[in-house]
Amino acid sequence: MPLLKASPLVEALQAYSAPLEGRRGLLRLDFNENTTGPSPRVVEAIRAMAPEHYGMYPEYDALKCRYGQVLGVAKEHVGLFNGADGAIHAVFQAFGAVGETVLMATPTFGYYAPCACQQGMVIQTVAYGLPDFPYPQQAVAQDLQRKPRLLMICNPNNPTGTRVDPGWIQAMAAAHPNTLVVVDELYEAFTGDTVLPTALQQPNLLVLRSLSKTAGLAALRLGFAVGSPGVVERLERVTGPYDVNGFAVTAAFAALDDPDHVRAYVQEVGAARDWLLPRLTATGLRHHCDGGNYLLLWPEQDPETLVAALRRRGVLVRPMTGKPLLDGSVRISIGSCDQMKLFWERYQECAAVS
Numbered sequence: 001m002p003l004l005k006a007s008p009l010v011e012a013l014q015a016y017s018a019p020l021e022g023r024r025g026l027l028r029l030d031f032n033e034n035t036t037g038p039s040p041r042v043v044e045a046i047r048a049m050a051p052e053h054y055g056m057y058p059e060y061d062a063l064k065c066r067y068g069q070v071l072g073v074a075k076e077h078v079g080l081f082n083g084a085d086g087a088i089h090a091v092f093q094a095f096g097a098v099g100e101t102v103l104m105a106t107p108t109f110g111y112y113a114p115c116a117c118q119q120g121m122v123i124q125t126v127a128y129g130l131p132d133f134p135y136p137q138q139a140v141a142q143d144l145q146r147k148p149r150l151l152m153i154c155n156p157n158n159p160t161g162t163r164v165d166p167g168w169i170q171a172m173a174a175a176h177p178n179t180l181v182v183v184d185e186l187y188e189a190f191t192g193d194t195v196l197p198t199a200l201q202q203p204n205l206l207v208l209r210s211l212s213k214t215a216g217l218a219a220l221r222l223g224f225a226v227g228s229p230g231v232v233e234r235l236e237r238v239t240g241p242y243d244v245n246g247f248a249v250t251a252a253f254a255a256l257d258d259p260d261h262v263r264a265y266v267q268e269v270g271a272a273r274d275w276l277l278p279r280l281t282a283t284g285l286r287h288h289c290d291g292g293n294y295l296l297l298w299p300e301q302d303p304e305t306l307v308a309a310l311r312r313r314g315v316l317v318r319p320m321t322g323k324p325l326l327d328g329s330v331r332i333s334i335g336s337c338d339q340m341k342l343f344w345e346r347y348q349e350c351a352a353v354s
């Protein structure tokens with residue numbers, strides 16, 4: 001029997017795969033996750049969930065109100081998604097179309113491009129600068145003149161950590177009302193840079209947030225899109241009615257009720273970064289660390305060899321092999337001080353045997 005083909009756009013795609021298998025029990029410095037766990041209140045809240053709620057489709061309104069309260073906005077500005085990835089997918093499905101353009105600086109988060117390809121969009125890229133990866137503001141401003149359908153800005157950028165001035169983003173959105181400017185603020189807690197709440201006056205500006213990184217709920221999958229009610233409602237048109245699960249909703253309330261937990265984690269990551277950076281500098285190896293809970297390091301040995309050697313010693317980091325401008329580097333998430341001390345010990349062992 002011949003294989004039934006999917007649509008021509010899907011036949012041209014490759015599945016987006018990330019090295020997610022076999023990570024339990026290891027020091028996870030490979031996905032920029034929270035490495036110490038969520039608030040104990042989250043665990044309590046999930047344990048306390050009545051079995052009746054396992055069998056019910058979840059309710060969303062109260063959580064939209066609650067997150068709106070956190071940001072000081074009305075619930076109509078808030079959409080809930082299966083992780084920020086769910087929101088990204090919805091953005092492209094709702095606003096992308098065959099032959100239209102999405103503009104983005106690269107290298108950046110890897111899920112934008114496959115979502116664009118699913119819609120048959122043209123991906124126009126502008127390179128971050130070298131050697132310190134500044135955002136290519138001038139080139140992006142110039143390309144905006146051609147009225148792309150979407151501009152994706154990751155702020156701070158994963159994996160370069162590059163910070164973009166929120167005032168500039170807002171000015172670009174105001175000057176280009178036919179482009180939806182999407183600001184992926186997944187790592188905003190580490191820099192404080194945000195276009196919220198002023199973004200809400202700009203109908204073509206949309207902000208993405210998530211409870212995956214600082215709040216430690218990556219497994220539960222809860223992302224937010226915050227913007228004008230008209231844009232949020234269009235994203236909901238292409239989202240299933242129960243795409244965010246009930247455990248995530250329960251966990252989100254508990255996480256949002258414990259902002260001190262996130263604050264303490266962000267502070268700990270800052271201290272760990274301050275501990276590690278001078279040690280990297282002393283090696284003389286090229287490295288780069290800006291916004292976000294991650295850094296780039298260009299090791300002496302082949303990055304894949306280093307990654308494998310670290311894995312054998314219980315530490316996971318991410319090779320950037322094949323990424324534009326980053327070939328030869330590894331991305332290392334920053335966890336707690338103790339975790340970075342362990343990383344450093346293991347890294348030195350690997351460097352010594354190479």
Ligand SMILES: Cc1ncc(COP(=O)(O)O)c(C=O)c1O
Pocket residue numbers: 031032082083084085086109154158184186209210211212218221222223
């Ligand atoms: C910039 C950026 N956006 C979105 C995501 C996806 O996050 P979520 O777990 O909320 O789907 C990630 C995850 O690594 C990310 O780095």
